Structure formats: structure tokens, C-alpha cells
Amino acid sequence: MSTTDEDVHLVVLPPPYMVDSLASGQVDAFCVGAPWNSVAVDLGVGHILHFVSDILVRAAEKVLAVRQSWADKNPQVLAALIRAASRAAEFIEQPQNRAEAAQILAQPERIGVDAEVIRRTLDGRLKISPDGSMRESSRYLLVGREDAARPDPMQAAWLYAQMIRWGQAQLSPEALKVAKGVFRPDLHDAALGLAGASREGASAAVGAFAGPEFDAGNLAGYLASLPIARRPA
Numbered sequence: 001m002s003t004t005d006e007d008v009h010l011v012v013l014p015p016p017y018m019v020d021s022l023a024s025g026q027v028d029a030f031c032v033g034a035p036w037n038s039v040a041v042d043l044g045v046g047h048i049l050h051f052v053s054d055i056l057v058r059a060a061e062k063v064l065a066v067r068q069s070w071a072d073k074n075p076q077v078l079a080a081l082i083r084a085a086s087r088a089a090e091f092i093e094q095p096q097n098r099a100e101a102a103q104i105l106a107q108p109e110r111i112g113v114d115a116e117v118i119r120r121t122l123d124g125r126l127k128i129s130p131d132g133s134m135r136e137s138s139r140y141l142l143v144g145r146e147d148a149a150r151p152d153p154m155q156a157a158w159l160y161a162q163m164i165r166w167g168q169a170q171l172s173p174e175a176l177k178v179a180k181g182v183f184r185p186d187l188h189d190a191a192l193g194l195a196g197a198s199r200e201g202a203s204a205a206v207g208a209f210a211g212p213e214f215d216a217g218n219l220a221g222y223l224a225s226l227p228i229a230r231r232p233a
Helices: 016-023 035-044 068-073 075-092 097-105 115-123 153-165 175-181 184-191 221-224
Strands: 123-129 134-136
Touching: 016 035, 035 115, 035 123, 035 184, 068 075, 075 097, 097 115, 115 123, 153 175, 153 221
Parallel strands: none
Antiparallel strands: 123 134
């Protein structure tokens, strides 16, 4: 059975180093969060082949994470952090605020790349080739829309399932419970005054581009139906 890590040699690099590694030929391609993909295109050393939204309809990316013990001892501080993140997401989702946000993020002590590159990322309108070809997607970056900032235990279950798929973990109900317990929509909702609110319309689908539909209630069946995987030794 062929597996990804047998077909290609995978290496781990800090995102800011990926563009130089591509330009110098140390790697042939990379998977990275924005804006490093756009930096490679602007320098004429790379092409953007796919957006994350081409691969997953709903992808859990950057998260606000704290230790359980810290959360238990500092509930008010945690609630304030959640509210701050939510307000920042609301701010950056407004098109009229994105130029200001891009300038802030472009500072050397933050991301340290050209503000225009960051602005294109926030707008979901990216240059995908050094020849100037552009591509736009309204789903390229969901920061606060469509409940994107709300922790979803289904996403945790999907990530855990991928760890099992590639031989990094064993399947067990206990481990699944622990994984899902890391994503805490209850804390999020309580901090924003949304406890008990209806979540109608909020998407809980993962929407992978290939493979069977994900079923968090039947991980064994989901994993058994995948044609490519690596089982633990």
C-alpha cells in the first residue's frame, strides 16, 4: 500500500524559511500558511497550486489554546482573551478595516512582509503565478464568518482520525474523547454570552476533497474505507 511519506521525502521547516529553501532548491514544494505562499510568488520562485479551501471545506487552522490547569485557575482572563480574539475577527472581516490590519501585521516585529501581500491574503484575492495570474475565493480565509472562530469538536475528531490513519496514534474511545475535549465551544459561547443560543446554519462538515464523508461517530468504519493509510507497527 502506497503512502504519502513513501512517495515523497517530507521535512519540517519554519514557515519564514520555506521561501528561501524553495529558491535554493532545498525543497521542491511546500505547504504553508499565508502569506509565505504569496511571498514565493512575488519573488518569482513559486506558484500557488491549491488553496486550503480546495482540500477541506472547513479546516481548523490557528487556534487560541491554553492549558486546562491554566484555564481552570484563570477563567476571567480566558474569557477576556476569547472576547478579544472575537472582536479582532469581527474587525478584520470588515473590508474597510483590512488596509489598517495589513499595515499592523506587516511590521517587522510581527509578520514582517509587505502590507500589500497581507492585504491580498485578507481579501482572498491572490496572485498565484509570477506571470501575474490572479485567483479569488471568498472561502480562502474565514476568520470570523460562518462560526469559523468557534471550536468544533468534530474538527478535533477529524484531526485525531488523521493521526490514526498515518500511524501516529491508536484508535480508542478514550483518546477520541480526550481529543474532542480539547475543543471547547462551551467556553467560547459562555465568554461571548452565547450559551444556549441556537447554532442553526453553522456548518459542522469537514468536506474533504477526496475520500468518504467523515463520520465522527464511526471512526473505525471511516478509517477502514480509506484506500491509503499507514497502520501502526
